[in-house]
Amino acid sequence: MNFLNEIALRFPDAVSFAPGRPYEGFFDTGLVHDYLRRFERYLREEKGFDEAQVRRTLLQYGRTKGIVHELIARHLELDEGVTADPESIVVTVGCQEAMFLTLRALRADERDVLLAVSPAYVGITGAARLVDMPVLEVPAGPRGVDLEALARVARTAREQGLRPRACYLVPDFSNPLGTSLDLATRRELLKVAEREDLLLLEDNPYGYFSADGERLPTLKSLDTGRRVVYLGSFAKTGLPGARIGYVVADQPVADREGRVGLLADQLSKIKSMLTVNTSPLAQAVIGGKLLAHGCDLRSANERETEVYAGNLRRLLEGLARHFPPGCGSGVTWNVPRGGFFLVVNVPFAADEALLEVSARDHGVLWTPMRFFGRGDGADRQIRLSYSLVTPAQIDVGLERFAALVARRVGEGVACAAP
Amino acid sequence: MNFLNEIALRFPDAVSFAPGRPYEGFFDTGLVHDYLRRFERYLREEKGFDEAQVRRTLLQYGRTKGIVHELIARHLELDEGVTADPESIVVTVGCQEAMFLTLRALRADERDVLLAVSPAYVGITGAARLVDMPVLEVPAGPRGVDLEALARVARTAREQGLRPRACYLVPDFSNPLGTSLDLATRRELLKVAEREDLLLLEDNPYGYFSADGERLPTLKSLDTGRRVVYLGSFAKTGLPGARIGYVVADQPVADREGRVGLLADQLSKIKSMLTVNTSPLAQAVIGGKLLAHGCDLRSANERETEVYAGNLRRLLEGLARHFPPGCGSGVTWNVPRGGFFLVVNVPFAADEALLEVSARDHGVLWTPMRFFGRGDGADRQIRLSYSLVTPAQIDVGLERFAALVARRVGEGVACAAP
Structure with a gap:
């Protein structure tokens, strides 16, 4: 680029x-101050924090997984029909960090590969390059993802001794194609992922911007088998300048000692070595915007x-x-x-x-x-x-x-x- | 941890x-609003930006290397006697991201290793683990770094076919020891780095907090051969909740096509795949604090x-x-x-x-x-x-x-x- x-x-x-980049016509720096104050009020009134706790939450080092996870969970429930345990959410420095964390967690050695619906957003190929994870292209085809090709690419990779870990895609108004998967394709994709033992990395920066009002369910909302790692961004729906994204990673995974925890906690460990935590001030701006709109990003x-x-x-x-x-x-x-x-x-x-x-x-x-x-x-x-x-x-x-x-x-x- | x-x-x-963590007694969320407004005024009055440019700078996606680089250069000149080209500065998500970017750039393959004065801050060993870069320990010894051991570790590594790229240390009031290198040791360290062809990764989060008023020159200020990559943090001197750090990387390096540029630009490319850019809102808070104190962090x-x-x-x-x-x-x-x-x-x-x-x-x-x-x-x-x-x-x-x-x-x- x-x-x-x-x-x-x-x-x-x-x-x-x-x-x-998102439209700038409604940018208003005054709103940043309003959002910060709104989030402070939430800490006082909803979380019951005293003034020292409010100050510490905004200004000190903070929780690695973030401080707006409960508000994001509310938003996902409301806008997506997704019930996410707030503990399964990691707030990140934009969606880009979420991609990096996810790929870094999935990559154990040089046999691990990522599948990506192609043409693909350059952010995912960049993150894959940073973690030395090869990307195998799956053609989008007329349906947004060629499901036969997906299965074929995964199987061929396995035959070659590789481990296809996940397939990345933007199911709604994709970047760069602008196309969306229809409902039947979404359901079939989840079945293929199950059959081929792949995670699906669902990236959804544009889903709210339907031109005709129709909105299809996200893969995550259709996912009953915890196949979907959901990558969220507030760059288009919140404010790009806050650089806040997140990942819902509710998959159970075992650590080296065999203890089972959430994938989110593995991502959190990686994040502690990458950026420590996402700026609580920047999170507070997005938190305030969520609160100002009742956590409803569609109306916002x-x-x-x-x-x-x-x-x-x-x-x-x-x-x-x-x-x-x-x-x-x-x-x-x-x-x-x-x-x-x-x-x-x-x-x-x-x-x-x-x-x-x-x-x-x-x-x-x-x-x-x-x-x-x-x-x-x-x-x-x-x-x-x-x-x-x-x-x-x-x-x-x-x-x-x-x-x-x-x-x-x-x-x-x-x-x-x- | x-x-x-x-x-x-x-x-x-x-x-x-x-x-x-830094002291919380002076935390004041009201200052965040003041700092944001102060930085806006700087954009208008010093940079000559119109209102649309001000809004875009704070709220839109932004420059990968950051927007407070010129203020950081002023601060380095004033507080450190370091003249840094603003283009050699990359503003990062805390110093942790600066460490990751630097190690990721230095690590070409499995032969590249990092030296670190031991005991070492866990952040550097974590970042090294993330990029699969082994860390060879150099004992601190009574002088803060054992220079003979440093040369010996580097040479032994080379004899084993490894490439020691850099040595990490905190020369001022180190974490975890609290000790500092005296001036003679600083000068000798620079010579050893030259002789052994090593970069020095100078991490300086605590340098301003001298208990007796004495402040020794940073390695970077003594560095005439561009041996020092300087890692800066505003977590202790600015506000931890902004998560703003930076790296001065003024080393000339060649890219794959043989074009020579700044190491900072290689770090910027990596950053574009990791976090895209550091929140301009969070940068503006730190920029505002710098401006409020005339870029003098000692008095701040x-x-x-x-x-x-x-x-x-x-x-x-x-x-x-x-x-x-x-x-x-x-x-x-x-x-x-x-x-x-x-x-x-x-x-x-x-x-x-x-x-x-x-x-x-x-x-x-x-x-x-x-x-x-x-x-x-x-x-x-x-x-x-x-x-x-x-x-x-x-x-x-x-x-x-x-x-x-x-x-x-x-x-x-x-x-x-x-």
């Missing part, structure tokens, strides 16, 4: 469909959800206007039902060189799908992110993108104009 | 000389320094009263010139079993030195931490400790009473 950051710095006036994000849905509609309308069927541009795209991303297929190589041309000559940035894996067709695919742009930027950005396409496809394609 | 935490929970009324910590110095005096006086020379108790101790810790030598095994007895029957907690390494004599050594206790607790705690000693040493030692 360094290439993307560099190019964004070099062309600051380009319209950027690249970053998967109504305005944002509307913005993203509106942007998605505008982007889809713009693509349809610039590249109508039969116009010969060869440009097609998927139609996600929510989230931050969609994918455009183009009839030419969409690589770093083209991105450079696009930025320099046309003033528009996007992400080559190649950055997310080696899957078929990725060379001619582009991820467009619509979370951080305004409607006006979407219009201008698409016009510029259409000009890039016209230049590549050739003058013959006259319809690529609005 | 889990055993210590467990025993502290089981005996909440015990006086505890165990935790190395005058009150705390006085508390720690007073506690050290009281502890030393109490030890002298309880265990006067020639009384036959066999109890001796070192006399640190600052910091949080001192070490007591006892004429019996100071292990987990004795700690259990001490907590249950005598109501006093301490840390067996065995937790910090395998060095000679550690079996009969105890770390007493005096940072979190009140003077009254020191008195009561020492009385209880003297009762434990009397029981162990035998009735014959009548002088072990105040």
Whole structure:
């Protein structure tokens, strides 16, 4: 992603469909103060803490597994129908630390491998690289995960003496594809995981941002066999600047002495050697936001959800206007039902060189799908992110993108104009 | 350390000389709000940011290397006489993440090993375990580091086909010993590091807490050959609840393509896969505190320094009263010139079993030195931490400790009473 950051710095006036950052229009630093005070009140009134305990909780070193675990459990019950033991929750420095902790715990030696639905979020491949854990790609296919391929990859790995430990995926409005697994696929996936003895690492940063109001149950809420390690993030639903994520790891595991405990406690031990504990001040900000909204993140994000849905509609309308069927541009795209991303297929190589041309000559940035894996067709695919742009930027950005396409496809394609 | 935490929970009324946590008497949650506002003002007035930029800096995803690097550079110039390029600073989630990043960068394969002055802070051995990097112990000896042993350990490792990459130490008021390297030893250590081609990982959480006002130059300030990677922490001088540390890594290093850059940029790449970035909100709290004190942490910590110095005096006086020379108790101790810790030598095994007895029957907690390494004599050594206790607790705690000693040493030692 360094290439993307560099190019964004070099062309600051380009319209950027690249970053998967949340909308900034409702940012308000005053709320941070309100949230901190709200969390202090909770410590006093709900937890019965005296002033010294309140100060110690916010300002001193703290519990390795975190201090907002009970509020997260409330939120999961309310928003997800997931009943999680607060002791099974580890509050982390963003979801990225949760991924690292989980992979580090699952990796005992060089035989342990991770499966990941591909194209995959770069954060998981990065974390896997840090713990020296190879990643075997499982194609997403038309259903969001190719279940036959999943079983095949796991079995082939076992035949080679490897130990496939888990499969990572984003079932809701995935990054980078924007697609979601339907309910039947979710249920089947849980069965395949059971049969192949795999954990599922369910990453859900975008699930609240449904564009049409429909929300499918998370894998974790369908999970009766503790197959799912649930990776949560408040970067999109809370505040990115707090850097608070978490992991629900309610799997029973034995330690070296054979004592059975929660996977969460193994993650906690690793965390004590990695970051000691997550800033209680940063946790308090998220805790305060949860409390301010009755731990209901769906209602807390109504305005944002509307913005993203509106942007998605505008982007889809713009693509349809610039590249109508039969116009010969060869440009097609998927139609996600929510989230931050969609994918455009183009009839030419969409690589770093083209991105450079696009930025320099046309003033528009996007992400080559190649950055997310080696899957078929990725060379001619582009991820467009619509979370951080305004409607006006979407219009201008698409016009510029259409000009890039016209230049590549050739003058013959006259319809690529609005 | 889990055993210590467990025993502290089981005996909440015990006086505890165990935790190395900073004094809580000056904690004030109101200051957090002041610091946040102070940092906002800095962004507006010194950096020239408009309101949208201020909001984005605090609330959005941010720069991987952090946003308080320039203030840290000012502080290092002012308090340490260290001129650090802000680009060589990576702001981390506590010093623990800085250690992890550094070791992960230094560890290319299983031949890379870390040297550490022993007894050593458990954080460094934990981080080394996480990156699968063996730790070779270098005895502290009477000077704080045994320089001949350091060279010998490094050479022996090389003869065995290993690559000793760095030596970790706390030159000022070390954890767990409380001792400091004198100036001559610091200079010689730098020469040995040069000769043996080792980096020095200088960890300095306690340097500001000199009990007699004397402050020796850090290794980094004496380092002309970029041998020192400087590990900084605001947990004791700032606010533990912010979880902000940093590393100055100004060493030139080549990446895989042979391009030379700063070690800090390699650490930044690793950080992007570990925690993405350190909470800008938490950084802003520390940034605000730095600004509120003109980036001078010595003056910012005058009150705390006085508390720690007073506690050290009281502890030393109490030890002298309880265990006067020639009384036959066999109890001796070192006399640190600052910091949080001192070490007591006892004429019996100071292990987990004795700690259990001490907590249950005598109501006093301490840390067996065995937790910090395998060095000679550690079996009969105890770390007493005096940072979190009140003077009254020191008195009561020492009385209880003297009762434990009397029981162990035998009735014959009548002088072990105040």
